Amino acid sequence: MDAKFTQIHAAADYIGPGAVEVPLYQTEILDIVRRRGVFGQRIKQVPATGHPSRYFEEKAIPSPAASSGFVDPRNIVAPLVSPTRVENSVPLKALVAQINYNLFDMELGQQQSQFAYLQAKDLTDTVDGVLRTHDVALWNGTDTSLSSPTTAQYYGAAAQIANAGNTVTIGSAQSIVDGFKSTVAQMVSNSSFGVRPTAIYANPVLLDLIDREMKSEFNVVLQSKDLGAGFTVKTLSTQAGDLPLIPEWTLPYTGTPGSGSAVLPAYIVTEDLIEYHWLSDPNPRIFQLGVPGSLASQYVVVKFGGLVVKGASYAHYQVLVDR
Numbered sequence: 001m002d003a004k005f006t007q008i009h010a011a012a013d014y015i016g017p018g019a020v021e022v023p024l025y026q027t028e029i030l031d032i033v034r035r036r037g038v039f040g041q042r043i044k045q046v047p048a049t050g051h052p053s054r055y056f057e058e059k060a061i062p063s064p065a066a067s068s069g070f071v072d073p074r075n076i077v078a079p080l081v082s083p084t085r086v087e088n089s090v091p092l093k094a095l096v097a098q099i100n101y102n103l104f105d106m107e108l109g110q111q112q113s114q115f116a117y118l119q120a121k122d123l124t125d126t127v128d129g130v131l132r133t134h135d136v137a138l139w140n141g142t143d144t145s146l147s148s149p150t151t152a153q154y155y156g157a158a159a160q161i162a163n164a165g166n167t168v169t170i171g172s173a174q175s176i177v178d179g180f181k182s183t184v185a186q187m188v189s190n191s192s193f194g195v196r197p198t199a200i201y202a203n204p205v206l207l208d209l210i211d212r213e214m215k216s217e218f219n220v221v222l223q224s225k226d227l228g229a230g231f232t233v234k235t236l237s238t239q240a241g242d243l244p245l246i247p248e249w250t251l252p253y254t255g256t257p258g259s260g261s262a263v264l265p266a267y268i269v270t271e272d273l274i275e276y277h278w279l280s281d282p283n284p285r286i287f288q289l290g291v292p293g294s295l296a297s298q299y300v301v302v303k304f305g306g307l308v309v310k311g312a313s314y315a316h317y318q319v320l321v322d323r
Contacts, residue, residue: 027114029121035128037135037250038231039157039201040276048277052089052146053306060084060192090277090308091149095134095284096300099126103295123286123299130284130301136250138276138307146308154307157274158251161267164312172260172322175217176210177236183317184238184268193314195270197240202266204247205257206321207234209264243268257323264323270315279304 014021049055062081063069071077101119109115141154144163149155161167170179180200187195211234214220222234225244235242255262276282282305289298309316 025114027116029115034249035132037132037138038246038248039250040131040135040138042199042227042246042271043138043274043276044272045282046275046277048090048092048279048305051279052091053277053308054087054089055308055310056085057088057310058083058085088146088308088310090146090275090306091143092277092279092304092306093143093152093154095130095137095303097126097130098298098300099123100299101297103297106297126299126301127284127286130303134303139248139250140252141307157269157307157309158265158267158318160307160309160312161269161316162318164309164316166313166316167318167320169320169322176206176213176321177217179321180210180236180266180268180319181238183319184240184243187268187315187317188239190314193311195311195315197238197243197268197315197317198271199244199246200236200266200268201246201248201251203251203253203264204249205253206264206266207245207247209257209321209323210234210236210245260323262323264321266319266321268317268319269309270311273310273315275308275310277306277308 012020012022060083062083064079064081068079099122101122106119109118137154137156139156139158141156141159142151143153143155144150144159146155146160168179168183170176184197187197211222214222222236222245223242224232225235225242226232227244227246233244233246235244251265251267253262253264257264284301284303287300287302289300291297
């Protein structure tokens with residue numbers, strides 16, 4: 001046999017009297033690959049005002065100090081007051097991906113009629129891949145400034161909250177539940193801002209530790225809450241009400257829980273104040289490029305936008321749990 005040709009024995013599963021069995025496959029591809037995170041689907045999506053996208057934040061209302069506001073009613077001298085407002089901005093970032101379809105391979109697949117849906121699936125998966133990268137970067141983007149961008153990625157929500165200074169650590173011997181409750185109470189008691197946190201995001205491993213603590217220490221099973229779209233989570237009773245404990249796989253932790261050196265972060269957030277500023281469309285857009293000499297079909301997926309955690313220094317908190 002010429003080395004350039006392959007014997008049918010190499011392709012057939014079985015050759016025998018009255019039978020030649022060749023490999024066939026199911027037309028559906030097993031696919032439970034992780035795609036979207038929860039955070040990016042719950043925060044506000046707003047159109048950008050430009051590049052950068054700008055907004056104003058009021059830090060204090062025009063109110064007199066107690067020492068000058070109260071005066072002799074027969075000798076009224078009004079103190080001069082003014083509101084405190086600051087200008088902030090959000091730089092827009094670009095997230096792209098490209099997929100090429102070779103003409104020969106597509107026509108071969110059509111003639112075999114075994115994976116007829118594959119082209120559409122791969123394009124949809126490319127969009128999902130862009131959204132997955134987007135969701136991971138919403139928490140973990142490597143930029144370090146909204147006013148002076150340092151990298152091409154988002155300034156992640158985790159870093160925005162941590163860099164604003166609102167961080168508390170729950171030691172390995174301290175109660176996780178008590179630490180969360182006291183932190184929320186501290187946020188709600190803020191005399192300068194009307195803070196009402198709406199959710200707690202953490203890795204599922206940390207939320208499991210909370211569940212176990214409630215069961216072992218208080219013999220209590222956390223209540224559940226339906227967030228819509230068939231997504232049900234546990235809730236924690238706090239001074240801001242029952243806050244959903246949202247499992248977020250995009251939030252990493254370090255070490256091995258139980259070793260004493262593991263650090264598991266969680267974020268108590270006011271979701272209405274976290275915004276994604278999009279350009280043209282909040283969803284990724286698909287562009288088909290001209291067919292080059294190779295006759296390959298080229299598609300580019302593009303998403304423009306930026307993330308801002310408004311009120312990072314007072315409306316949100318990072319909680320680091322040592323275990």
